[in-house]
Amino acid sequence: MTPTMQAAFVEQFGQPLVIRDVPVPQPVPGQILVKTEACGVCHTDLHAASGDWPLKPKLPFIPGHEGIGIVVAMGAGVTAVKEGDRVGVPWLYSACGHCEYCLAGHEPVCPDAQFGGFTRNGGFADFILADPNYVAHIPATLDARAAAPLICAGITSYKGIKETGARPGQWIVISGIGGLGHLAVQYAKAMGLHVCAVDIDERKLAHATRLGADATVDARMGNAVELVRKVTGGGAHGVLITAPSLPAFRQGVGMTRKFGTCVLVGLPAGEFPTPLFDVVANCITIRGSFVGGRLDMAEALAFAVDGKVKADIELQRLADINSVFARLKSGDVPSRVVLDFSAA
Helix, strand or coil: CCCEEEEEEECCCCCCCEEEEEECCCCCCCCEEEEEEEEEECHHHHHHHHCCCCCCCCCCECCCCCEEEEEEEECCCCCCCCCCCEEEECCEEECCCCCHHHHCCCHHHCCCCEEECCCECCCCECEEEECCCCCEECCCCCCHHHHHHHHCHHHHHHHHHHHHCCCCCCEEEEECCCCCHHHHHHHHHHCCCEEEEEECCHHHHHHHHHCCCCEEEECCCCCHHHHHHHHCCCCEEEEEECCCCHHHHHHHHHCEEEEEEEEECCCCCCCCCCCHHHHHHCCCEEEECCCCCHHHHHHHHHHHHCCCCCCCEEEECHHHHHHHHHHHHCCCCCCEEEEEHHHC
16 A cells, blocks of 8 residues: 655645645655654745745645655665655755856755755655755754754855854844844854844844844834944944845845945845945945855754754644644744644
């Protein structure tokens, strides 16, 4: 009898996910099969399921790009992992490995890159097929549920901070203290930066303070940009915008110091109006940052192993994924939801 698994499928954009039993996939040469222990739920999963972006996944598909689990089967020719290893199947599912971007460590922008839970079926399922050359190697000291958000929210936040170029002792603004932002505060402090947290939610700002933020600013205040500039002595050396909000993008440029860098991570719908005079006159750099490569992944996980970064998680079941999506859409998820497959 063919073994089956449960998986949550997007069958129509903007409609509830459908959970159904399907055959467990079998790895072909060069692939591995991972038994899912936990999978984080990312705002990108909601965008994918809603068909929000110009590039849309092919229907039907299984979302989820923060899947953590145990390697239980391997196709021929696999040497990068072995059965029994704990791995993560991240957003960067695979890349060509030899183009100019891969060779420079920028694998996520490889023209042939594949993405977990988007162009390849992801972790909202009992089992996941994966490319062994691109999985995250999860240290034994990290619990699967705690590790899940780190292989997307963690690496994205960490890479974004690196892209600001801010150095120890300088100021960074973290705009949006949610699933990514609460991790960004911790990474920034561990990297020796002064942190000014910006959000529209007083509870999230209080959370940022508990996590070590040196200052907080309520973005709803009409003089929020001026307050940040005062706190940071003329603007932050780096600004990381994790919030999927156009007003946050507009504010972020104004919060950036002369010769500073404003890094965009959030992906709100619409066009971003850029204040060209301010950007040119103040020599500001505006830069996009798209997840991170394999080296960034190893570095991001190392901070967690050392106890310097920890995701705040809420555990739910796969069966509850539609209610989780509804909460995520309404902004009712304080930090990060993780689907716990041990609770099935």
